[in-house]
Amino acid sequence: MATGSGPTGGAAAGVAAVESRPTRGPRRTPPTWRSGLREVGLGLAIFAVYLAVTHLVPRDRAVADAHGTGILDLEHRWGLDVERSLNTFLARHPALGVAASWEYATTYVLVTFGVLLWVWRRRPDVYPWARNTLAGLTLGAITCFALWPTTPPRLLPGSDFADIVAANHPPGTWGTAAVSAGADELAAMPSVHVAWAAWVLAVLARLHMSRWALALGSAHLAVTTVDVLATGTHYTLDAAAGAALVLLAVAGEAVRVAWLGPSAPPRRPLGQAVAAARWHPVAAEDAFFLHIETPANPQFVGGLAFLAGTPDVDAVRAAIARKLPDLPRLRQVVRCAGVRRRFRWVDAPSIDLAWHVPVVAQSGSGLDAALDAVRPFIETPLDRNRPLWRLVLVTGVAPQTSALGVLFHHAIGDGLGVLAIVRQLLEPLAPFAEDDPATRPAQPDTPAPRRYRLPGPLARAALTAVGLGQLAADGVGDRLPGAGRLTGRRVVRVVTAPLDAVRKAAREHRCRVTDLLLAATGDALACSLAAADLPGRGVRAAVPITLRPPGDPGGWDGLPGNRTAALMVGIPLIPMSVVDRLRAVAGDAERRRRSGRLLASAAVVRSIGLLPARWHGWLARLIYRPPHFGLIVTNIPGPEIPLGFLGAPVLRVYPLVSLADGVPLSVGALGWNGQLCVAVTIDPGWPVDADDFAARLRDALGILGVDSARLGWDLGTGGPAVGRERGSGGGS
Missing domain, CATH: 1.20.144 (Vanadium-containing Chloroperoxidase; domain 1)
Incomplete structure (x- = not known):
């Protein structure tokens, strides 16, 4: 069924490894x-x-x-x-x-x-x-x-x-x-x-x-x-x-x-690597995810992309080999060295692209086939003796359709950082001119994005000090009922909604898209727990919020690494209407966004990185688990133009969000080609049915104003699906 190399298998015979050489990127523009x-x-x-x-x-x-x-x-x-x-x-x-x-x-x-x-x-x-x-x-x-x-x-x-x-x-x-x-x-x-x-x-x-x-x-x-x-x-x-x-x-x-935080983050595009060095230290925010990873809870940032066509695997590997000199993290491994045994990025002597880019041939069709193919890869930690990434090419998903599973270790970057790396591997489907309405892609009818600006150093210091007190006063939350016996396996379900309809619903309810997703997730969670006879009072969701300064107009800087802070949002699980749940979630989220909690939580993650590696790991594992939060919900902005991979249009991309120790549920959303692609990841040891949860999430979005007739996606035609979208079977 599968060809190439599996999650932990060796390279396919006859495939040569690519030598990894420390190279200088293009000449940088001197400072002004x-x-x-x-x-x-x-x-x-x-x-x-x-x-x-x-x-x-x-x-x-x-x-x-x-x-x-x-x-x-x-x-x-x-x-x-x-x-x-x-x-x-x-x-x-x-x-x-x-x-x-x-x-x-x-x-x-x-x-x-x-x-x-x-x-x-x-x-x-x-x-x-x-x-x-x-x-x-x-x-x-x-x-x-x-x-x-x-x-x-x-x-x-x-x-x-x-x-x-x-x-x-x-x-x-x-x-x-x-x-x-x-x-x-x-x-x-x-x-x-x-x-x-x-x-x-x-x-x-x-x-x-x-x-x-x-x-x-x-x-x-x-x-x-x-x-x-x-x-x-x-x-x-x-x-x-x-x-x-x-x-x-x-x-x-x-x-x-x-x-x-850093006083002046360097504006260095991904293609402009720093001068060659023997090694580079792993930042405290990135080492955090190396410390919390366990065999049962791999830490990755990834997605499942569906392509209109099937690229040749040799062409895929050749294209990635050409990009490796400009993407340092894709040719580096992690080592512990030095007196303090800190993690370091070191250039790998060679890169086995047959292992990093395996091929999985499926005889089934649809979303089930694609998610079944990537499930073993998201259940297995990436090999730390190799660069921490994999691209899984899945063929036979549907007629003239293939899938590409993208997996990067969380130490490489957060959602925006990994998306910036992936963008280097993609290309616009057709060139367009900004001043030519005929070639410029249509923009959705949405309000202008909020202007984002980091506060100055004195304001950051004051907000951080206040935020530390607020975090201490918040205490801890409740655990999700039934999350005591998890298996380390994964079940994935997906939901697709038109992005313009989601944004319109958010405007009507005077909230953000992330708040809408949180409320729908909370309603699906409350109903699913009640159906499993596991009622709960409330739970905290960890919502990653970017701290990246703006880069190009309308975007963010393209630097690798983790530059986020976790916003802990309270979600009530008691019986109430979806609209009332949205009001409660949106109010709590906005209050926390305007406080100093974000800066304080980021400061805590950086500060524990000053400790010896053993203490750093112990504190990281103590923080990143219940009862501090019970589930993970993330919403990542996608590109504004259609993109392709080696000439094959990228139709949809569903974000795959890793779980944590004691956390059985994650929900990731990504805007792509005018659609909000939502992926739900559940540990099957948790007594909540994944199909039931996805259906309730879809129903909650419909109640909040997202046209239920347009929910879903038919993999074969690209139009609305009939019935529920299904995902991979996780097994018992």
Whole structure:
């Protein structure tokens, strides 16, 4: 029945593997001069703070001298006062003194800002981290200068240190009368020279540069440390404090990102891969789904697409092979490595496309055949020794119709992230011009979408703090009745509704399409539980909400990864009308959307990623399960133009949503070709009949105003179906 490779089987014979090479994407457009001016302005603002501390903050020279003397005494007791012997040696060698003075005055500035400029132009994905840590450690040092002024050894009264810098300084640098007049002579603690040199090494490590680059950065740090001690400009403890300041800045940036999210997500299209590196860390939001996955609950984002025609499998594999260099996540595997055993993305040595793109030949027809074919794949976790994706080509679904099962691990991305990757594999059915009504696809009669804008950093911080309190006050919800004994198997049923009718019904009820879907799901759930003699009072549905900034007009950024927050919406299960249930659900959902809960839940997911991997996994599994939520409901916006796959029009795409531990039900919706494609996934161990649930969901949509005569889809003709749409049998 099936050809190719199965869910866990090996490759078909005679199919060559594709070698995976780390490649650079197309050349990125350099940053604009306006963005450069903003960065220069930030640097000037920090320098202005330094000048203000130097000239406006009153500081006592006697106190600064006492601090310097105290440091020398402490170092002497601990045997750390090596700066005196280094200074004596340098004073006896004038040529070395000149070289040391030039190094002291120039190298730390040139290297630091040279590295920062290179990162700004070549690695925009790392630049926000580099800029924020450098600004943070510099402002931290300035704060120390203001609160704890310290005289350097060369200016300490009564000391026998030689002032090497004053005697050998380069023109226009420290030691020159004009420059020294503006400089802070009581800024020994901590050493900014050492801090900046340590920052350079941290950036090289963040970029995963070669061992030679890391060795060069280490040498720069060592030379800078010896230089500031030998010239008498800093104490040994100053150098140690400068290095510690970098660690504090890195930790502070990690906490800031966990709390507020990335400060400036890079706008890098999928086809523009970053420069080649040995490995890339898996973000905390993505590692979350690696931790919660179990053999009984695979974590994936996928869909079942129906095609008008049957593409040749060799052509499919060849097309994907051509796209692999531009889609890094499709050629990377996950590894645990490092001292903290964190997950990393590493390029796979080869990619077996016969395994990733299997073929399943079905003798049956219709939706049953297609869903039966993909059921074994959605019940089995993806092999972590391979790139975490599969495309299952199902032939023989119906005359002139095939299906394509799309499965990506949830660590690769959320719904919008995976949809952006899939869009790279599809093509518009026909070119059209935006200004030509004859070729432009018809737009549905719907209201303009809500303008989406993320709040600023201060507003995010305030909303996150409030949201944490709201989440704590919410407590936990009730479990779904009868969800105690689940099997790990899956039953899938689908419902199709005209998208314009769904949107019209949402407008009439003054709610969102997602709220309409939640209410219909709640009504079907309440009726199905009552029929199974398992009445419930209420349950919380986890609804993923995107936190992605807008990308192209009308869309979102095309970056991989998970950028969502879970909105926990209460669904009443007590007997009531569908309309009353919709009012209750829509009111609760809107109240929670306008609160800080979304930002707070995202901050919690990022924050636990700062913990060791074992603790991260334990907390992730504790959070992502009942009683925090009992079912998953998601609504994903689809493309606005007809798309095809290797010339075959994509007729419908039904989203396949994974379940969680103790969660027996998920409902996913996706707009495609003017239809709302809904897929219901149920664990057959839960005593709710999948056919009955799908029928009740369809009835609830009809009661809410979606024309019941237009519900459903005939796979053979593309028109309305007669009777119920059926899905795969899950078995007992």
